Amino acid sequence: MPQLNLEISNRFEDGLADPESAATTLFRTLEVSGRFPIGDGDLSIVFVSDEEIARVHDDFMDDPTPTDVITFPADPEMESAGEIIVSVDHARQKAEELGEPFSRELSLYLVHGWLHLAGYDDRNETDRAAMRQAEQEALALLDAAAEPIDFKLTSV
Numbered sequence: 743m744p745q746l747n748l749e750i751s752n753r754f755e756d757g758l759a760d761p762e763s764a765a766t767t768l769f770r771t772l773e774v775s776g777r778f779p780i781g782d783g784d785l786s787i788v789f790v791s792d793e794e795i796a797r798v799h800d801d802f803m804d805d806p807t808p809t810d811v812i813t814f815p816a817d818p819e820m821e822s823a824g825e826i827i828v829s830v831d832h833a834r835q836k837a838e839e840l841g842e843p844f845s846r847e848l849s850l851y852l853v854h855g856w857l858h859l860a861g862y863d864d865r866n867e868t869d870r871a872a873m874r875q876a877e878q879e880a881l882a883l884l885d886a887a888a889e890p891i892d893f894k895l896t897s898v
Contacts, residue, residue, distance in 0.1 A: 826855030
């Protein structure tokens with residue numbers, strides 16, 4: 743089982759309440775399951791706005807539009823297990839649009855990032871189908887966890 747050191751940064755200034763607890767539970771549940779293993783090292787999780795994720799998207803992928811999640815791969819030489827950047831704005835808007843709980847949508851983005859680190863991809867239809875299946879399996883693991891994962895907004 744990987745030895746992960748979680749580094750969680752909440753740079754979303756519009757009111758994400760204590761994401762560290764929910765994120766830690768989410769990632770520890772995935773780690774302990776052993777179902778989708780990733781490498782050892784520091785796993786950086788950053789919660790941001792649409793504006794900030796759009797800057798990252800532009801800087802690294804030449805696309806200035808906001809997106810839901812960006813994952814940077816592991817770098818064993820730097821003792822990095824990877825980095826997952828998620829847009830809280832995007833999760834809030836999509837959850838409202840779909841009539842889904844905000845916490846579930848944000849959890850999906852974090853799961854998606856983890857799965858990229860575990861080797862899943864979504865660049866073609868076959869890979870996307872495998873990614874969607876793995877997302878559902880991972881969400882089922884989270885649903886069955888002893889501790890609930892509950893991300894909350896302090897403002898809407």
